[in-house]
Amino acid sequence: MQHLLALPGVRRESFPARMFGAERTHFSKLDVNCGIRKMYRFFHEETNKTITLFESIDSSPLVPILFFHSSVLMNYVDAREVVSFYSSLTEDSIGLANDHPRFDLIHKPGLRSKWLARGVETGADCSTLHSVHAAGTSGINVATCQRAYRRTDDLWMTRLAFEGGTRRTVKPVLSWQLGRRAVAHGREGLQPGTVHASDDNWHMRTFKREGLWVEYYAPLDPTTGEVVGAWWRRCFP
């Protein structure tokens, strides 16, 4: 943040926010406020551009990316390399949906139509791409399948290093599965995606039945001081 604010013409947009506490259990894992602890906004006065910075709810900065609404957004640049988790589909302007039963509550309205207008499909179901989902020997490219379990150090991502040498995966390693359509008890519904730290065994170490409490911030209406649903959704890209 200091580097951003040191640039000429960049200022931080301030808006009130309220802290909430949520229990992180073995079952909820990192699914607390879609992995976002706090949002920061910066405005560049010369170009009128806005930069949004999300602080992760966990020690891995990649957690919020894996809660984005489509695989087409699941890419990152760090000091050493550019990484795309679903590069082949992204290159074809196709994103797998990261579905969620409360999709309309946690994402901005009109997201998908905005991307469609740019020629990018963000809500694909992998059942339209293959009839057998990716598994050990199916031969299906894991990076085209919503049903696949992925890791941030797996071999299915595309990594483009700025310089030669050993690539280093951002730690801790995360594993995830996208949200998708699923059938349970004969009825079709939406199964939310899951994200967790691969080596995270805090629930084993503590020997406690209860979870850990984590903090996150929701933006408030400055006039009423209340959390406003429409504003809340702005948290998520």
Ligand SMILES: [Zn+2]
């Ligand atoms: Zn699939």
